[in-house]
Amino acid sequence: MTEQTAPLTRRRLRTWLRILRLTRGAENHLREFLRAECDTTLPRFDVMAALYRADKPMKMSELSQKLLVSNGNATAVVDRLEQDGLAIRVASETDRRVKHVTLSDAGRDRFAVLARAHEAEVDKLFANLGHDELDMMRTIIRRMEGPSQ
Amino acid sequence: MTEQTAPLTRRRLRTWLRILRLTRGAENHLREFLRAECDTTLPRFDVMAALYRADKPMKMSELSQKLLVSNGNATAVVDRLEQDGLAIRVASETDRRVKHVTLSDAGRDRFAVLARAHEAEVDKLFANLGHDELDMMRTIIRRMEGPSQ
DNA sequence: ACTTGAAGCTTCAAGCTTGAAATTAATAAT
DNA sequence: ATTATTAATTTCAAGCTTGAAGCTTCAAGT
Numbered sequence: 001m002t003e004q005t006a007p008l009t010r011r012r013l014r015t016w017l018r019i020l021r022l023t024r025g026a027e028n029h030l031r032e033f034l035r036a037e038c039d040t041t042l043p044r045f046d047v048m049a050a051l052y053r054a055d056k057p058m059k060m061s062e063l064s065q066k067l068l069v070s071n072g073n074a075t076a077v078v079d080r081l082e083q084d085g086l087a088i089r090v091a092s093e094t095d096r097r098v099k100h101v102t103l104s105d106a107g108r109d110r111f112a113v114l115a116r117a118h119e120a121e122v123d124k125l126f127a128n129l130g131h132d133e134l135d136m137m138r139t140i141i142r143r144m145e146g147p148s149q
Numbered sequence: 150m151t152e153q154t155a156p157l158t159r160r161r162l163r164t165w166l167r168i169l170r171l172t173r174g175a176e177n178h179l180r181e182f183l184r185a186e187c188d189t190t191l192p193r194f195d196v197m198a199a200l201y202r203a204d205k206p207m208k209m210s211e212l213s214q215k216l217l218v219s220n221g222n223a224t225a226v227v228d229r230l231e232q233d234g235l236a237i238r239v240a241s242e243t244d245r246r247v248k249h250v251t252l253s254d255a256g257r258d259r260f261a262v263l264a265r266a267h268e269a270e271v272d273k274l275f276a277n278l279g280h281d282e283l284d285m286m287r288t289i290i291r292r293m294e295g296p297s298q
Numbered sequence: 299a300c301t302t303g304a305a306g307c308t309t310c311a312a313g314c315t316t317g318a319a320a321t322t323a324a325t326a327a328t
Numbered sequence: 329a330t331t332a333t334t335a336a337t338t339t340c341a342a343g344c345t346t347g348a349a350g351c352t353t354c355a356a357g358t
Binding site for chain 2: 008011019021120123133134137140141144146
Binding site: 072 | 306307308309310316
């Protein structure tokens, strides 16, 4: 009897590389879409999305944790959004170390438009996925994150 | 009868965000691992991996296509690897526009070590995935990339 | 009250990344 | 042969990203 199936370790590596490739491809597509059609960037979009969904002022540290980026990174992107008048920093009244960030009115209006375009583009990108595949995907991702978590 | 299942468009978006989150988490983990344990970076590792697997000199443009990055990016990373003596650029003899890149002997030796450590870390990271989940994952990814491709 | 330690944010240098412009070279079309 | 087009790579500016260092502020422990 010959060795039929690849060893688990090797298969995990190959699968990880496939996921990485898929994600990079999709990210590149969305970056180009945001640039060409919406005149913005992926990191700016991500920050605006987080602020929009939070629906209330967010601490800088909450923001960077949410997005899985460093604090320094969050500072830099929020700086640029603030310069463009899309985000606002407000000093906390209870703790003078923390700064709260929100979208400005202009920022909320802008993101509402961006979100529609972005969602439509993601829909196109994953048009091959129906409810069945989405169910499978959710199951697998949950399992990947750990059965205990 | 109430609206039970989320609309397809919305589910596709949510799934994409979940994938993105999973990938970023894993990438952050591996970046930190390569930095702390192997004293290198993710982009350097990726370039070395591509060169190692190609097993023959590779055009700069082939490299950037393989990794889904811009030409300028490939140039920059290869520059640094070359400075560190891990990669070598060789001018093509048949077409004076193209440069071939390879790992140096030192580069191959170095990557052999890195690859083992990296594979082991990926194995730990996805320890929850057995053959069944890996099969499912492959099926879904293929379907995402398009039924026709 | 005072010190110590930790938390929240920013700053900074180095490296990464893109997209556009520039350079050089091959190919095609007059 | 000359010109135009296309291709391969590099260069460059701007922006992104990290990790470490620094600053300010809060919370505990003495």
